[in-house]
Amino acid sequence: MDDERLVQLDRSQVNKAVLALQAFLKSKPTGKKLFKNESQNISILFTLWKIPNEAQTIRIPLPHAERTSSEEVCLFTRDEPQMTTDQTVRFYKKLMEERGVTNVTEIIPFKVLKTEYKPFEAKRRLLGNFNMFLADGRIRRRLPSQLGKHFYEKKREPLAVNLQSKHLAQDIQKVVQGTSVKINNKGACCMARVGHSGMTADELTENIEAAVQTVAGKIRMAGPALKIIHVKSERSVALPIYTSGLGHLMKTKATEEEKESAAEETDEDTKQTLAKEKNGKKRKVEEEEDDDSGDEDIPQLVPIKTKGKKLNVRHKKRRPADKKHASILLKMSKKGVRSPKPKRKANVSKRK
Incomplete structure (x- = not known):
């Protein structure tokens, strides 16, 4: 993890906020609760500097289990071939008994989910009967169409588990013991559950520190992303435990100003180079015009005779018949006799 992404939490401040929250929950009347030992969820609220460009789900491993032992966990499995x-x-x-898994309370195959929990009321009962849902990674993509939108609106969608893993008990324990946070690209706030009111202050403090550092390291944003962090319960006021400084904003402004100044300098350099190129082109054109004005163009209408070379001029030779005809015409013109006209052929009409 980069040092810039680390969040320097004040442990004493976090502990004070947790103690104040626990004192508030104890002083609150328990008339509306069904059981006296019923615990409330404790969460941390993250406020980001800006809205992320893409949605993201971050899994957070916690040192202490944030769920009580009385919570029910349901596991969706695939349908094994050639088995009912x-x-x-x-x-x-x-398989769960052999691997030492004790967190799962009920197993529902995919075929049972598809047939028995098809009605809307059955899905609502299923959502209310369990506190957490797990799913075999091989069928996780097929579940949204069968569960409906209510699981995902209340952020209770099943978490994927590899049932073929050799360390199945540890993997399920990490998923059940840990938590997750959903970061969407529609707002700058997100929440993660880190414990319950039945935990001690030290356990809650350690869980909060682990969750904050995990989110700060895994979030897909450049630079520091967390602006303000609060801790709260389901019906209490949010208590601030961290506020980010403005040092990174000054750095970003300085870097932006440096980039702008560098861009302006490059623009000026490009303008100067373009002006130099234009001036050079103008000078070349002027020099060419001066060179052309000194030379006079001489029109060469008559071919120039060169010494030792004769022009190849071809004369048409007269035919002997043409010579005779020309001599006859000269004699007749001297005597004053007109040249005879050619006789016309008479049109002879054919008689029937």
């Missing part, structure tokens, strides 16, 4: 639904359920229950 009951056989697939028994197969995966046996």
